[in-house]
Amino acid sequence: MDKDASQTLDPPPSPAALDAADLRIGGYVSIAMFAAGATLLPAIALPIRDMVEPVAVVAIGAASLGCAAVFAVLTRAGRISRDSLYVGDYVWVGVTAALVAASGGRSSPFFLLYPLPVLHAAAFQSARRMTSLTVVATLAFLIPLVYDSGETALFLAVAVIAVPPTVVVAWSLSTALSALHRQRHELAAVAETVGKLQRITDVTLTHLSLEELLPEVLERIVDVVRSDAAAVLIAADDLALRASCTVGLSGVEPGACLDAGEGLPGRVAQARQAITTAAVAEDDLISRAFAERGASSVVGVPLTVDDRMIGVLIVGAGGRELGRVDADLFRLAADRIALSIQRAQLYEREHLIAQTFQRSLLPERLPEIPGLSVAARYLPAGEETRVGGDWYDVLELPGDSVGLVMGDVVSHGIRAASTMGQIRSAIRAYALDRESPGGTLTKLNTVMRGLDQRETATAVYSALDLVKRTFRFASAGHPPPLVIDPAGSARFLEEGRSVPLGAHAGTHYREAVVQLEPGSTIVLYTDGLIERRGSSLNEGLERLVSEASGRPADPESLCDRLIGSLVGKEPPPDDVALLAAHVVTVPDERLELELPCRPTTLAPLRRMLRHWLSGVRASPVELQDILVAVSEAATNAIEHAYGPIEASYRVEGWRSEDRVTVTVTDSGSWRERRGVGRGRGTHLMRGLMDGFELHASGAGTVVELERRLGSRGAA
Amino acid sequence: MSTRADVHTTSYESGVVIARIAGEIDASNASHVEDRLTAAVPNSALGMVLDLSDLSFVDSSGVEVFFRLGERLEDRRQRLTVALPEGAPVERVFQIVRFGENLPLAGSVEEAETLLRAAPG
Numbered sequence: 001m002d003k004d005a006s007q008t009l010d011p012p013p014s015p016a017a018l019d020a021a022d023l024r025i026g027g028y029v030s031i032a033m034f035a036a037g038a039t040l041l042p043a044i045a046l047p048i049r050d051m052v053e054p055v056a057v058v059a060i061g062a063a064s065l066g067c068a069a070v071f072a073v074l075t076r077a078g079r080i081s082r083d084s085l086y087v088g089d090y091v092w093v094g095v096t097a098a099l100v101a102a103s104g105g106r107s108s109p110f111f112l113l114y115p116l117p118v119l120h121a122a123a124f125q126s127a128r129r130m131t132s133l134t135v136v137a138t139l140a141f142l143i144p145l146v147y148d149s150g151e152t153a154l155f156l157a158v159a160v161i162a163v164p165p166t167v168v169v170a171w172s173l174s175t176a177l178s179a180l181h182r183q184r185h186e187l188a189a190v191a192e193t194v195g196k197l198q199r200i201t202d203v204t205l206t207h208l209s210l211e212e213l214l215p216e217v218l219e220r221i222v223d224v225v226r227s228d229a230a231a232v233l234i235a236a237d238d239l240a241l242r243a244s245c246t247v248g249l250s251g252v253e254p255g256a257c258l259d260a261g262e263g264l265p266g267r268v269a270q271a272r273q274a275i276t277t278a279a280v281a282e283d284d285l286i287s288r289a290f291a292e293r294g295a296s297s298v299v300g301v302p303l304t305v306d307d308r309m310i311g312v313l314i315v316g317a318g319g320r321e322l323g324r325v326d327a328d329l330f331r332l333a334a335d336r337i338a339l340s341i342q343r344a345q346l347y348e349r350e351h352l353i354a355q356t357f358q359r360s361l362l363p364e365r366l367p368e369i370p371g372l373s374v375a376a377r378y379l380p381a382g383e384e385t386r387v388g389g390d391w392y393d394v395l396e397l398p399g400d401s402v403g404l405v406m407g408d409v410v411s412h413g414i415r416a417a418s419t420m421g422q423i424r425s426a427i428r429a430y431a432l433d434r435e436s437p438g439g440t441l442t443k444l445n446t447v448m449r450g451l452d453q454r455e456t457a458t459a460v461y462s463a464l465d466l467v468k469r470t471f472r473f474a475s476a477g478h479p480p481p482l483v484i485d486p487a488g489s490a491r492f493l494e495e496g497r498s499v500p501l502g503a504h505a506g507t508h509y510r511e512a513v514v515q516l517e518p519g520s521t522i523v524l525y526t527d528g529l530i531e532r533r534g535s536s537l538n539e540g541l542e543r544l545v546s547e548a549s550g551r552p553a554d555p556e557s558l559c560d561r562l563i564g565s566l567v568g569k570e571p572p573p574d575d576v577a578l579l580a581a582h583v584v585t586v587p588d589e590r591l592e593l594e595l596p597c598r599p600t601t602l603a604p605l606r607r608m609l610r611h612w613l614s615g616v617r618a619s620p621v622e623l624q625d626i627l628v629a630v631s632e633a634a635t636n637a638i639e640h641a642y643g644p645i646e647a648s649y650r651v652e653g654w655r656s657e658d659r660v661t662v663t664v665t666d667s668g669s670w671r672e673r674r675g676v677g678r679g680r681g682t683h684l685m686r687g688l689m690d691g692f693e694l695h696a697s698g699a700g701t702v703v704e705l706e707r708r709l710g711s712r713g714a715a
Numbered sequence: 716m717s718t719r720a721d722v723h724t725t726s727y728e729s730g731v732v733i734a735r736i737a738g739e740i741d742a743s744n745a746s747h748v749e750d751r752l753t754a755a756v757p758n759s760a761l762g763m764v765l766d767l768s769d770l771s772f773v774d775s776s777g778v779e780v781f782f783r784l785g786e787r788l789e790d791r792r793q794r795l796t797v798a799l800p801e802g803a804p805v806e807r808v809f810q811i812v813r814f815g816e817n818l819p820l821a822g823s824v825e826e827a828e829t830l831l832r833a834a835p836g
Contacts, residue, residue: 632774684808
């Protein structure tokens, strides 16, 4: 097949087509006619019983009842057709003729029954059939007259005169009735189309994302127009078409691509008009998929908005021919679908930009701060909602303090993300300038009031002094910080609260200070964590306290626990940001380790040392220097160990004032290591530490390493 | 958990072998690393570039491995150059042992490779 197989339009169907309901009515009328005939027969025959053959009356009555029964069976079974009604009408004429013959010919009152089938045919048959029936009925009517009078010439004369006006009357009557039929059907068809269109397109208003919109629309199209499969292809800039969604098709990968102008979809896109074709007529992957599905009739309609080609909608059916009515419906639906796709594309674009922008403003990695262990989580809201303006930050402040920030811009989308970026930068600037939390928020409020677009935000800004262990914070209308003490009991810090940022000009933001015990954990969060549909904010806060209480946990597992129990696995309805900071217990007691003299203990030794050193707030450089020096001393101790029983070495560490001292003790005698790099280990220990002492005695060797903290790196 | 170092070597047709070491080197795995590195340089090679950007810990045991490797290659008329970017975790150790005075030290693999090719013999 080639292009001839496809056409843009097909001929209109017979406008007066009767539907099943009409035929049933016809069936019931036939039943009534035959049943009434059988019932009335004795009533009419009785007064003229001397003119009637009783046997004939009984036979004809039985025949009528039989006909009524046949129609009753056919009608109930829904198998009544136009043809059976037509046959019934002729039977009626025949029965009437028999009756007239059996009841006195032209003086028979049964003449009156002749018009009935004619009226019946006028209602349910075409004009041509009705006309022929009328002619037959008229002739049948005339026969007894002639039979009785024996005047054939008169019969012919009457027939010639009577038939034409009868035909005219029958024809006009039938035509008028068909026109009425047609009108009723057209109205019904319009109502049906509107209904279908509505069912197809009302879904387009309720979904914002294409992923949800397209399958739903296609399912409805397939359902509403009784087709088998449908597909939407979305056009790229170069008019290549990409399969975005299919229903009822297999073998079409999402995203499968058709070149510009390729196959049926390509032709629809280029012609920008609906094309009806047989699936086998084309050899593109979409048409192939429709053919495999058994679709014998396929319609493609373009999806356009303001003359811009957005994509193509393809619908295929196997059992029936998709006609002009279907194509018209698809065209109407396509307009609405195209608008929805455009809206969804714009929305998704903005959503993506806002999301990318907002993510870029969150810290990629939290700073490693000696003495503090920090974890954070950010969960974007489910797809339906817009990008929120939640943010958090962890800042290393001058001195021994760390700044912890949590905030939530009230608006959504790109605007929120941009406001969030400005606030974040401003806080960083004030914080590095040693501004207090209250002062920072007061200044920030002025910044917010001066923004071009009026925005409000809630925020907590706090400075945590790791040496004094004080938590100084100010809250601008934000949910209260939570503090978990080392024993695991949690409470909210309700002090230091003021109105949201940007709410009133000239607000002075209060601040509060609490003294933390070593081992405490601070939790900052946005309202997304505690809000849940159908429960109050207070209930959310209570849930948070009860989930955070109990066994103290490290920040990472605390965050996991809180998200797991308060948010769950589903994307939350609103953005959720969460920050947990654990003040590492400063080990008051000395570090004391005893390890077997084996080289494999070196890695675990460094791990324990690293943990202890971060507890005493050694910086990353200091930590690395001490690790190397202790590793050197421990390697020497391990190499000294010779003997029948496994020896061990001891590592002790303590912090006093501004320095860390670590000693490594073994029971052997000091020897420089052998090999090319002799003395290099000692050289490294001296170079990396501020103090290196070697005490060797008969009982063993002690290496004492000392390093000042918080100043320049040694040597 | 013992000390772990991942040695990844790539030989190029130009005769240069690039060895990237990630992880930690101490007395427990120094000889293993040394064996891996030595085996990676065929006689036909021009020499080896050691990429230490991802080395997170090294003590004198590791430094000795590099010095010994350098000497061994020199005996075979081959060269060893080391790439150590500024700010690498092991930078301080290399400074203190004055590594650069014994072996050619560069800030990147490309520079180290250039040094290797530029060397006489």
